[in-house]
Amino acid sequence: MRILVTLLVLAVIGVGAWQLLPSQQDSDATITVGTTDTVTSLDPAGAYDAGSWALFSNVFQSLLTYEPGGVSPVPDAARSCSFVKGGLTTYTCALRDDLTFPSGTEVTAQDVKYSFDRVKKIDSEVGPASLFSTLKSVDAKGLTVTFHLSSPDATFPFKVATGAGSIVDPTRYPADALRSGDGVDGTGPYELTGYTKGKKVDLAPNSRYHGAVNTGAPVELRYFSDPDALNKAWQAKEIDVATRQLPPSVLAALNASDPDQRVTEADSSETRNLYFNTRAGSPLHATDVRRAMAWLIDREQLAATVYDGTVEPLYSLIPTGLTGHTTSFFDTYPDQNSEKARRLLEQAGVSIPVTFTYGYGLGSGAAEAEAKELKRQLEAGGLFKVNVKGYEWTDFQKRWAGGKLDAYAVGWVADYPDPDTFAGPLVGTGSTMNTGYSSGAVDRYIKDSQQYADRARVSDDFRSLQQVVADDVPVVPLWQRKEYVVSVPDVGGGQYLADGNGVFRLWRLDWI
Template sequence: MLVLAVVGIGAWQLLPSQDDNNKTITVGTTDAVTSLDPAGAYDAGSWALFSNVFQTLLTFEPGGVEPVPDAAKSCVFEGGGLKSYQCRLRDDITFPSGRKMTAEDVKYSFERVKRINSDVGPASLFSTLASVTADDATTVTFHLRTPDATFPLKVATGAGSIVDKEAYPARSLRTGDGVDGTGPYTLTAYTVNRKADLAPYRNYKGYLSGTGRPIELRYYGDSRKLSSAWAAKQVDVATRTLPPGVLSELNPSDPKQRVTVSDSSETRNLYLNTRANSPLNDVRVRRAMAWLVNREQLAVKVYKGTVDPLYSLIPTGITGHTTSFFDTYPTQSAKKARELLLQAGVSVPVRFTLGYGRNRGAGAEEAAELKQQLEASGLFKVDVRGYEWTDFQKRWAAGKMDAWAVGWVADYPDADTFGSPLVGTGSTMSTGYSSKAVDHLIRDSQQYPDRARAASDFRGIQADVATDVPLIPLWQRKEYVVSTEDVGGGQYLSDGTGVFRLWRLNWI
């Protein structure tokens, strides 16, 4: 079970002032929205917005590991085989057009995600979904190819956002700046890379007992710009993320601000292109790299101790976590790396490109540090290249880089979210890696409703990943939220469940 460890809260008064019900709370972030269409985005910034303007059949309570009904009244596996999952919808949900939501809308929403199959969309999350049927106006059944106990968790993610079938094209992504969802907020105005204005959706019916305050989400191109906005009091809440130097100096006892620091399941890995046309195709080259990466130095030098070194695919706090990379590569060793490259018969230094998303936290500084660590041995020559975020996504999806560092926010609180999307055949990270053994372990792990029983499968996955090295784990983030002294609820914004709870923010 995930543990939400919050510090610096003190004796906050969490009762809202009735005088401030309609006063807008301004939230600043560096997370970018790549698409307003749920079929075309699989990133933290887009899903943060989706969890507020769309509804899913199920959702997660703060700190919860089991989904609870939202647009659905109930959902259950039928027949005992984990291959047929049925949900009964609420009958009082209406889209902004005034049309009532039906099972056909749910069927349509899931089918179009798979049909469109966007390169940067979430279709891979539904790899076990064979078909969907609308049995009547309020009953929908998901038919799975293989038993998948994690399917309810996936239904509760941004990929399961329910759209109005009359407002979204069946075979292409919707364009423009409009959203037709039934979440606790409506999107009243949107400017790409600048801001999203959210007003409470008064017709919302679902898990929440009520909607929140009006919100203005402001998007900043990099963490320094967010820091400047916070310092200038242009935002009431700053999250994801301020610069490491600023985070390391936050003072929870400062009466002029509220600071929460919580455990997070967000990880960052260095993904490696395993395709035949990449200089990293040979597993011995990738293992050599694993012998040279110094996570502790990266965490201290670049991130000022605001992240923790990570030694496996699955982060700490998630059932099934191991330290497979520490066990296999316990310390930096240029000698062992050189021996591997000699066995591989490759020319030294091995030259490859390392890409990162520009204006995404400390991406440039991190890339520079990794370059220094790898080149210090004389065994590698690294060409570092930064790209605008959307272009960066498309490049890794097309296999146009040899290595790239990307953060991964858990889709749901289960180790499965670090399996198929990251290292399964056809993974979202598009490394070209495919292992029958890993795929088999992923499928096996999905058969257990009691997720603790899947731990041995996850240990096997992590051991294989440390051997095959399609990625090198770098670090695990701590979640920081800072707000002005008169805004409460920041501790609920993000907790590893994949839900960004803007409705929990309030004036106090």
């Protein structure tokens, strides 16, 4: 198992334009971070999106976590975790004995069991329950938690280390319903001291935290409606750090010699895919219709015009840098060919042009420009008629989860540094993306790959899986992004915010 995370600091420390910032000695001053990500829920059982999980990384604690650049989880709320010798179906963790919730009550193994059980019981349509598809039951005794799996799953520790494994206080979180209100009761390195939905969160170092990391400076995390609004705040010096995402034109123009900012550019496993509703009744139900669309999409044009070259065209469900990456879509659909697309539609016996709806999330990067470009490409030969509409992010998420959109483009940030996170959640039966797609072959490859603790041995399974996906086309990979973090010269640690293993390390930011 290997993920490429190459960090390049492009700018140097400077002074001048940022004279109003706190001095280097003022280490207790709040660091203000801006992002376009959205928090959809403060309850770990009710969210499976990058913005919510970024917050969860800081205010909740899981049994395991990832060190910067790490590809294997390490203990956090646990002192140790391991599979029981002789198989991959029983996983045990010994909990730390010095953890307390904000109420002052000690964290027990029963609390851990409660947290995992409620994720599965609530089974929110926009929650992370699908990550625990192999989790059959959880036992708790003393400080020991034992997970019983329905089938061998070497990836289970990776999933424990995600936001889905957040430990919550049973007295504050109902067993069978999502918690309401704006409160958070976790044991992470930060406490949530203020929350304004869609605007900001205030985070203070948690003096009760015990685990794998150190607490950091106070942080105010501000949320912006779109990249232009984020850039405006950055240019106006209203924030100290800007991440996920400045406009492509701004990213493309970053200057390594600019002394007034620090810029971190990192290889990333973040991808964006075009998903199709494959259910009966959808205009995209027939496989040949989706194959026709695959023959018409020009990723290079999309990357160059909409994203100013700040993303790379992607021809594989699994991105570059992860075991099993291929170019299955390039091999199967090597160029744009409207004649082949037309023959497939005629073979499917559908009326031409095929009319369908395409939805996207408002404020999610260059989504509107991307939608217009994809519409132009698909309609160019008169084979399709695309009705494009943008939705507020939470509404958009519920629409695709409810099967109400024919096509929709969504970015995907790796939950953990393993190809498995690009398989089951995206194309497995009952996937998070809810395309209605189900393939016995795909499910078999996923299950087979989970039997190998040595993740270098899963390459063949994922290569085969991706060819099935290229043939069935429930999804079309579009691009893979690089990660950019821009900060004022006085703030260091931006390179640790995101490095491909799903942890948003606000505690690594510091005044220098």
